[in-house]
Amino acid sequence: MNLMLKAYVDGSYRDGRVGWATVIVKNSEVVDELSGELADEEVQGTRQVAGELMAVQKTIEWCNASRVKGIEVHYDYKGIECWVTGEWKAKLPLTQNYRDFVRLSKINIKWIKVKSHSGDKFNDRADELACKAICGF
Helix, strand or coil, rough: CCEEEEEEEEEEEEEEEEEEEEEECCCCCEEEEEEEECCCCCCCCCHHHHHHHHHHHHHHHHHHHCCCCEHHHHHHHHHHHHHHHHCCCCCCCHHHHHHHHHHHHHEEEEEEECCCCCHHHHHHHHHEEEEEHHHHH
């Protein structure tokens, strides 16, 4: 049985700083964790939304580097999926660039919405990493 990899993505905002994180999981085991902070010009006034979008982009980059062709993306902010599918209109350059990046990526993505702060250990871990990237704790 070939189980698809899963990525849990999240963004965080605190004191004007924005972090992002992704937790890559296979068979309930963490394969990789990535996180970082965005520069002010990357945020464009969107607070943690920019972090959420960057987490997806970093996941796609990870997939390309790892020769992974498909992944489930678990997210707690609806725009992550809706801008890509066209359910929401991408009005800002940030969301337009995100939409285009994901659509052109050639990675097969299955979108899975999860409730934030609900006890999902991998979603909670992504949240923790995104905060740690900007808070240091």
